[in-house]
Amino acid sequence: MRIATWNVNSVRARLPRILEFLExxxxxxVCLQETKCLDEVFxxxxxxxxxxxxxxxxxxxxxxxxxxxxGRIEDVVRGLDDGVEDPEARVISAQVGDVxxxxxxVVNGQQVGADRYHYKLGWMLRLRDFVARRASQGEKxxxxxxxxxTFDDRDVHDPLLWHEKILxxxxxxxxxxxxxxxxxxxxxRKFHEEGGHYTWWDFRxxxxxxxxxxxxDHMLVSPPVYEALTSCTIDLAARDGLQPSDHAPVVAExxx
DNA sequence: ATGGTGGATTTTCCA
Numbered sequence: 674m675r676i677a678t679w680n681v682n683s684v685r686a687r688l689p690r691i692l693e694f695l696e697x698x699x700x701x702x703v704c705l706q707e708t709k710c711l712d713e714v715f716x717x718x719x720x721x722x723x724x725x726x727x728x729x730x731x732x733x734x735x736x737x738x739x740x741x742x743x744g745r746i747e748d749v750v751r752g753l754d755d756g757v758e759d760p761e762a763r764v765i766s767a768q769v770g771d772v773x774x775x776x777x778x779v780v781n782g783q784q785v786g787a788d789r790y791h792y793k794l795g796w797m798l799r800l801r802d803f804v805a806r807r808a809s810q811g812e813k814x815x816x817x818x819x820x821x822x823t824f825d826d827r828d829v830h831d832p833l834l835w836h837e838k839i840l841x842x843x844x845x846x847x848x849x850x851x852x853x854x855x856x857x858x859x860x861x862r863k864f865h866e867e868g869g870h871y872t873w874w875d876f877r878x879x880x881x882x883x884x885x886x887x888x889x890d891h892m893l894v895s896p897p898v899y900e901a902l903t904s905c906t907i908d909l910a911a912r913d914g915l916q917p918s919d920h921a922p923v924v925a926e927x928x929x
Numbered sequence: 930a931t932g933g934t935g936g937a938t939t940t941t942c943c944a
Contacts, residue, residue: 682944683936707944709937734937735944781944821944876934876944919935919944 674770676702678817678890679911679922680778680873684708684739687918688716692723694911698924701743702769704776706819708737715739730765738765738776738818745769753803764800766807772898772927775804777818784839793821797848805855813927814895816857819873819920821889822849824859827868828888830880840889857893860905860925872907873920880919881912890923901928 677700681687684705695703708715712729720727720741730751731737740746747768752759763778777800782793808814822845826832835841853859861870871886880886892905905925912921 686936707936734942783943878933916935 674702674772674927675700675924676704676772676774676815676817676892676927677908677922677924678704678706678776678819678892680706680819680890680918680920682707682709682918682920684737685710685714685716686916688719690911690914690917692719694908694922695723695725695741697910698908698922700924702772702774703741703922704774704817705739705741706737706776706778708739709734710737728765728767730762732760732762736762736778738762738778740765740767740769740774740776742769750807753799754806755799755803757799763796764803772813772815773807775807775814775816775818777816777820779819779821781821782839782845785837785842790839794844794848797822797845797851801848801851801855804852804857808855808895811897812895813898813901814857815892815898815925816852816894817890817892817923819890820849822846823887823889824849824862824891828871830869830871830885830887835887840887852893857895858899860892860894860899860902861888861907861923863899863902864905870907871921872923874912876919881917890920892923892925894925898927902926903928
């Protein structure tokens with residue numbers, strides 16, 4: 674199974690780039706974040722015409738997540754399922770084949786110390802608890818998405834500039850460790866121990882042109898998936914060219 | 930400390 678995660682920064686604005694990616698990379702499952710639209714205006718027909726099924730959880734203007742699959746998408750759960758009032762569409766989970774997929778768009782947090790920063794840390798705890806409830810022993814589990822957090826300074830083009838800044842602060846990294854603490858591993862690091870690999874480049878500072886990015890989009894996988902991984906790459910071609918998202922997709926190949 | 934660009938919906942919010 675080939676599985677991808679991609680923050681598309683509007684599914685409607687990005688539709689041509691998404692269709693090109695699906696055709697070129699030929700994944701089996703794709704987790705999208707920042708779809709930025711209500712389910713009723715999600716471009717379902719265009720994707721179905723290209724052979725895809727979709728499960729969506731959207732809202733107007735902000736956030737929004739979706740799972741695309743070549744095959745059947747079953748047992749769809751929207752949100753963190755913990756009884757907490759949450760108007761932000763940031764999580765969708767489903768069974769696809771023998772893999773349980775959790776697709777998350779983690780709160781950005783704006784800046785260290787801001788209200789949204791504290792909200793982010795609390796939200797990540799809720800995400801960890803949700804994943805702990807969804808995980809079962811020996812199961813193939815993939816938790817992927819835009820985590821808006823770097824694991825360590827290898828994921829940062831300029832660690833001095835970003836030291837203890839948003840996306841790089843110690844509390845955020847500890848919150849991300851809450852997920853690896855459940856026994857999940859960073860799929861990308863199985864194949865790439867060195868730094869300098871990024872998934873997001875800021876539009877505002879022309880980060881792509883400066884080759885100045887961060888690795889904040891991740892695929893965290895349970896031991897049976899980790900053992901079966903044969904590759905994990907960042908699709909830089911999707912970040913290049915006309916009207917790209919500010920994120921590149923992460924693509925993993927799971928044998929069997 | 931601030932602004933740069935991009936998307937959605939609007940003259941502003943969020944990233």
